Amino acid sequence: MNGENFTLITGASMGIGKAFSKACAERGMNLVLVALPDGQLADVQKEILALWKVKVYIFTIDLTEKGAVKQLYAFCMDMKLTINVLINNAGIGTGGRFENIALEKQLKIVDLNNKVLVRMCHYFLPLLQQQEKAYILNMSSMEANLPLPYKAVYTGSKNFVYAFSLALREELKRGPVGVSVVCPGPVVTNAEGLERMKAHGNRANLVVFMPDEVAEIGLKGLLKGKTIIIPGKINWVLVKLSRLFPTAIKMRLLERLFRVYSSD
Template identity: 60%
Template sequence: MYGNENFTLITGASMGIGKAFAFECASRGMNLLLIALQEPRLEETKEDICSKYPVEVVTYGADLTEPSAVTALFQYCLQQKIKVNILINNVGMGAGGRFENISPDFYLQMLNLNNQVMTMMTYYFLPMLKESSSAYILNMSSMEATLPLPYKSVYTGTKNFIYAFSLALREELARSNVKVSVVCPGPVLTNPDGLKRINSHGKRAKLIMLMPEEVAKIGIKNLLQGKGVIVPGKVSWTIVKLMKFCPTSLKMKMLERVFRVYRDH
């Protein structure tokens, strides 16, 4: 039982940006509830954080796409009296290639993890967040949410959903104690497959590539400042702003040429 202590809940917390969020929050003295698949690296992440920072770290291993997994997690928090005042919906997955070349099962899994899990996590934990004097929700989208990418059509669709959902919910909760932010990074080096994708674009991708630790630092800083849309990196921010003034037909032709490298993946 954890009593009156507040916790920051992070999904997908055992690797990549989620793990970086965990370390960034711990460095700010936040207690953590880390959610990821039940694998050794989840406990390894906990041990690493506890060896560096004097915070409470609780781990919960689960596949959040399983039926009732989110409700089971919420009930666990109630039973253990874990009070969540910051919810970071980070977990997600993606893929590139021609739309018809990827299996429908993979698409359903992506839609479930990227959108359904985030929506249900927000739904169940929002009443708890409202009980805190100050609370935050941070949803992980992508700069691709504003730049629909050919050959990543379903992935960018899921990220656009997160972007729109976050901005709409932010306005709904504007007069409450809960602040909602959405973070929209460009390419982030999180795993070997990500490195292959970045290398396929050559030097232009490396100009806007960030490390997970950079995204986490910028994301948490701006979240706590109450910023709505967070685009880490000056180059990525500039691209997003400039593309707003580009005619849609021209923008889509440009994006098709740039991301044609994914066509045969």
């Protein structure tokens, strides 16, 4: 190994992933950034190198493709990179009535949000365990605690990330690797997300965060060893309150709140 530590971030070309990349670079952390081969990741690399004196490697690939995570692992091995932080940020979602969403799109959510995350942890955990101290941060959602009608597969996938992260943390607690899960509420990462926020009206402004806010809170929580990171006091309170409601009442309320997605 080359003696320098690197932070590996998936979904790093935009949104929260890009924000995580900048937040890490600002702290002097060297980076391995991964995203789709759409040209955006090279721009992120240039932007970071212009601002901070860190090393930044990029690897462009669709992580849902067969053997993709193995290729990424081989790249890190070939470059003799020491990975001490893994941020599993890559993910997708959609809204609408379950029967109206193409099966291929639904399964793509599961592939990226769940299967890729498990593969990333499986391949890179042995590297992390070689360090004196290392970290895994998995991106879940506040919606992991709220089975939302019209977002059934997405919220199910984030519930998996939440449960998997807590279980893995417990398994690894006597070793050098700490596992945290970040559960943000609504985050404006693109124009589509902004339109979804507008559909909810003024109430969305109470819980919505920007990517840089989520990344900063998430990274601070990770380095402090927090188990569950929920950005925003209101979001934290909402999650706690949701556990007190009887399931039938909670589900009727959620259906009304998220009915705006039914026609997507």
